Amino acid sequence: xxxxxxxxxxxxxxxxxxxxxxxxxxxxxxxxxxxxxxxxxxxxxxxxxxxxxxxxxxxxxxxxxxxxxxxxxxxxxxxxxxxxxxxxxxxxxxxxxxxxxxxxxxxxxxxxxxxxxxxxxxxxxxxxxxxxxxxxxxxxxxxxxxxxxxxxxxxxxxxxxxxxxxxxxxxxxxxxxxxxxxxxxxxxxxxxxxxxxxxxxxxxxxxxxxxxxxxxxxxxxxxxxxxxxxxxxxxxxxxxxxxxxxxxxxxxxxxxxxxxxxxxxxxxxxxxxxxxxxxxxxxxxxxxxxxxxxxxxxxxxxxxxxxxxxxxxxxxxxxxxxxxxxxxxxxxxxxxxxxxxxxxxxxxxxxxxxxxxxxxxxxxxxxxxxxxxxxxxxxxxxxxxxxxxxxxxxxxxxxxxxxxxxxxxxxxxxxxxxxxxxxxxxxxxxxxxxxxxxxxxxxxxxxxxxxxxxxxxxxxxxxxxxxxxxxxxxxxxxxxxxxxxxxxxxxxxxxxxxxxxxxxxxxxxxxxxxxxxxxxxxxxxxxxxxxxxxxxxxxxxxxxxxxxxxxxxxxxxxxxxxxxxxxxxxxxxxxxxxxxxxxxxxxxxxxxxxxxxxxxxxxxxxxxxxxxxxxxxxxxxxxxxxxxxxxxxxxxxxxxxxxxxxxxxxxxxxxxxxxxxxxxxxxxxxxxxxxxxxxxxxxxxxxxxxxxxxxxxxxxxxxxxxxxxxxxxxxxxxxxxxxxxxxxxxxxxxxxxxxxxxxxxxxxxxxxxxxxxxxxxxxxxxxxxxxxxxxxxxxxxxxxxxxxxxxxxxxxxxxxxxxxxxxxxxxxxxxxxxxxxxxxxxxxxxxxxxxxxxxxxxxxxxxxxxxxxxxxxxxxxxxxxxxxxxxxxxxxxxxxxxxxxxxxxxxxxxxxxxxxxxxxxxxxxxxxxxxxxxxxxxxxxxxxxxxxxxxxxxxxxxxxxxxxxxxxxxxxxxxxxxxxxxxxxxxxxxxxxxxxxxxxxxxxxxxxxxx
Numbered sequence: 001x002x003x004x005x006x007x008x009x010x011x012x013x014x015x016x017x018x019x020x021x022x023x024x025x026x027x028x029x030x031x032x033x034x035x036x037x038x039x040x041x042x043x044x045x046x047x048x049x050x051x052x053x054x055x056x057x058x059x060x061x062x063x064x065x066x067x068x069x070x071x072x073x074x075x076x077x078x079x080x081x082x083x084x085x086x087x088x089x090x091x092x093x094x095x096x097x098x099x100x101x102x103x104x105x106x107x108x109x110x111x112x113x114x115x116x117x118x119x120x121x122x123x124x125x126x127x128x129x130x131x132x133x134x135x136x137x138x139x140x141x142x143x144x145x146x147x148x149x150x151x152x153x154x155x156x157x158x159x160x161x162x163x164x165x166x167x168x169x170x171x172x173x174x175x176x177x178x179x180x181x182x183x184x185x186x187x188x189x190x191x192x193x194x195x196x197x198x199x200x201x202x203x204x205x206x207x208x209x210x211x212x213x214x215x216x217x218x219x220x221x222x223x224x225x226x227x228x229x230x231x232x233x234x235x236x237x238x239x240x241x242x243x244x245x246x247x248x249x250x251x252x253x254x255x256x257x258x259x260x261x262x263x264x265x266x267x268x269x270x271x272x273x274x275x276x277x278x279x280x281x282x283x284x285x286x287x288x289x290x291x292x293x294x295x296x297x298x299x300x301x302x303x304x305x306x307x308x309x310x311x312x313x314x315x316x317x318x319x320x321x322x323x324x325x326x327x328x329x330x331x332x333x334x335x336x337x338x339x340x341x342x343x344x345x346x347x348x349x350x351x352x353x354x355x356x357x358x359x360x361x362x363x364x365x366x367x368x369x370x371x372x373x374x375x376x377x378x379x380x381x382x383x384x385x386x387x388x389x390x391x392x393x394x395x396x397x398x399x400x401x402x403x404x405x406x407x408x409x410x411x412x413x414x415x416x417x418x419x420x421x422x423x424x425x426x427x428x429x430x431x432x433x434x435x436x437x438x439x440x441x442x443x444x445x446x447x448x449x450x451x452x453x454x455x456x457x458x459x460x461x462x463x464x465x466x467x468x469x470x471x472x473x474x475x476x477x478x479x480x481x482x483x484x485x486x487x488x489x490x491x492x493x494x495x496x497x498x499x500x501x502x503x504x505x506x507x508x509x510x511x512x513x514x515x516x517x518x519x520x521x522x523x524x525x526x527x528x529x530x531x532x533x534x535x536x537x538x539x540x541x542x543x544x545x546x547x548x549x550x551x552x553x554x555x556x557x558x559x560x561x562x563x564x565x566x567x568x569x570x571x572x573x574x575x576x577x578x579x580x581x582x583x584x585x586x587x588x589x590x591x592x593x594x595x596x597x598x599x600x601x602x603x604x605x606x607x608x609x610x611x612x613x614x615x616x617x618x619x620x621x622x623x624x625x626x627x628x629x630x631x632x633x634x635x636x637x638x639x640x641x642x643x644x645x646x647x648x649x650x651x652x653x654x655x656x657x658x659x660x661x662x663x664x665x666x667x668x669x670x671x672x673x674x675x676x677x678x679x680x681x682x683x684x685x686x687x688x689x690x691x692x693x694x695x696x697x698x699x700x701x702x703x704x705x706x707x708x709x710x711x712x713x714x715x716x717x718x719x720x721x722x723x724x725x726x727x728x729x730x731x732x733x734x735x736x737x738x739x740x741x742x743x744x745x746x747x748x749x750x751x752x753x754x755x756x757x758x759x760x761x762x763x764x765x766x767x768x769x770x771x772x773x774x775x776x777x778x779x780x781x782x783x784x785x786x787x788x789x790x791x792x793x794x795x796x797x798x799x800x801x802x803x804x805x806x807x808x809x810x811x812x813x814x815x816x817x818x819x820x821x822x823x824x825x826x827x828x829x830x831x832x833x834x835x836x837x838x839x840x841x842x843x844x845x846x847x848x849x850x851x852x853x854x855x856x857x858x859x860x861x862x863x864x865x866x867x868x869x870x871x872x873x874x875x876x877x878x879x880x881x882x883x884x885x886x887x888x889x890x891x892x893x894x895x896x897x898x899x900x901x902x903x904x905x906x907x908x909x910x911x912x913x914x915x916x917x918x919x920x921x922x923x924x925x926x927x928x929x930x931x932x933x934x935x936x937x938x939x940x941x942x943x944x945x946x947x948x949x950x951x952x953x954x955x956x957x958x959x960x961x962x963x964x965x966x967x968x969x970x971x972x973x974x975x976x977x978x979x980x981x982x983x984x985x986x987x988x989x990x991x992x993x994x995x
Contacts, residue, residue: 024249028126043147
């Protein structure tokens, strides 16, 4: 058998050889290390003398023979005070003399002296470093920059029976003492646990509480689809990227200079005391990889390109954006020309404002690099015109100032935080109008028109100016971040492939984030319920009703039925108390996702009633919805029901006082509450909406190792189908054909709702309108009146198809005009006309249908359908391109009895008497005028006593008609009690409302 050297020592040899031969390092001498101050003092002093001779000469005149010791003492004191990253970046002063301990690489090659100084940096790779004055323990490899230890590595080798778990344990229990080299912020800034297949890192050793993060590429390689781990490396170690790419001289110095920083968070503890938490941020592999690849592509290809970054929740997107913004703001091309005048970060997240400013200030120590637009649009205008390096703003400010800043002929980098469909809206178009250099577009138009020279456009030619602002522009680069790209997002920002598909430029998948432990798998503990019911008609006649409206009305009646709400409320609250409340050290919270604002109001009222009735004093509930809701003549608002202001809700929910939050639309996206453990879903969810809503649960926090979803509406198969496209890599199969716009317009023309003359007249008024003219609105509305009247005169089927097709045209035109230039004046004039016409058309030609007084729910059963884990494998296909089909479903009508029969067939089952909603007993009670009067004049508690006294008498009268059920009820006191508790609040409310 061949005798191979497969020892850990050989692993060290191979890493050292690579760093010394290709990585820019010199071999370090362990004995040169001063264990007390944790420095290679000779190397540090030598570097300072070589790079700053005049400063050192002056220093020696002050300190004489003790200069070297004074320098080391001062360095240690400054590091203790400011942290090592700050001293590395900015140096320190002693007696008015400034010293640098690292020379950074200049942004351009113009300054030859700076480049020479950079080359004088000395990086050492030191093996088996004995670091303690108290023992002879050693670290496998330590990397030094000018005598300062900045990186440590513990190596393990599976061939000798050990792996990263052993290295991590070694760091936790043998390296976590108070040795100088391990002091947080002051010496080694990152510690790597490395074996043949995996890499983990930490920036702070805290004994058993030390937390190591994966530092792997992903199983299919950097920026590609994959889970945890690293791809196979046919040329060597699977972890070789660490020393061959990340820790080489240029790369490590760049990380120290422009990435690593101290993140400070101030939070309140359980007692309301403010606690400061400091975290040293070293970029995770995918963060470093995406920024590096984006910079390289921009440097090679210049401005004018779009990039889609599909990074899952848990990817550290805020830091990725901060690093990218900072690096783009200083990026130069090979001619040493600055590529972008300004970097504009478009976001709605306030937390990103301060985080970006704090992070970037640590790099430069210069105020004003980041300008936050938090006052008005004029502030944005000034920042753009003055060329502020980094501007943070919202999309909504551009429509206010775009006219005043148009004509920019500078390059801009636009970073879009959470790219979504709003990028095809009016505000996004105004952003392009404000910043786009349309020179090239106008030259393109001139060539299309057959003109020899580029057309000099009159400022009054507003149509051409708008057409020229469409599509992509050579001076604008977009960098769009999202975890869940839609079809439009993929075509607008994605990278086209050879087979005509679109995909993200860089991917950190949901799969990898889950497997690496940065987010939790929200589908791992999933329970679905199915509710069966039977509806009966309570009126003699059989009115004709529009089918879809009738179905919606019946389903709405069922979902809002007091019995349905009560049953689900009991399940949710009891599950919360039995399971959820015990999670995360007793601090776990739950969210209830409802179908409408009215549902949210009724659920909150039922929650409070149930909690009060049961005497539970260990949980309280909040509700979140917009505007005002009217229910049976009573008005409800979020603030009124909660008793706290809207802007205080998030903070209040985070406290221990509140356990559950009932929402209607609000907080289903962008809400980050790590204590959220359980979600109760009573709303139809699909596609990206399902992913975004359920992902509110996936945030991690100490003590949180699971999530739970109880879904009353969606099946496990539906949820699986929604998540599959976003699990690994989201792809657009085919781009949208711009010609679908002509197909849609042909459909609209056929209805003869408008004439070409009317379109031309409207466009002339619109594009020649003076903002100061008080009659403009009146003239425009008058120009639409004939189309408006024809629409009202059309039959229901034609008007429905026309209106939905018009809306579709408007949406697709907004999207197409963002991705390509049509240069079709007539189509653009029609697009303006179509958008304004849609606004003046009535939304519904018929009244809202309610059937509550014509139907009754006779049977109801809530039954568990699925309980387990929903597994994902990644979608084989991608998203389909946008199609131009016109119209809507043709409305059909049917008798109420027929609609009810169809509903009962779909939602019915083999009911038993136990499933009956006891409408008969309810009706018996409601027919008793004395009891109704008693209910109207007493509170619910007093009524409850009377109700319990009368219940057996009323129930006994129904015995003969429903003997099977009532025998069961009278024989089983628990069943009797359950029925009483269920019916009591329902009947009380009905009696109070009875006229």
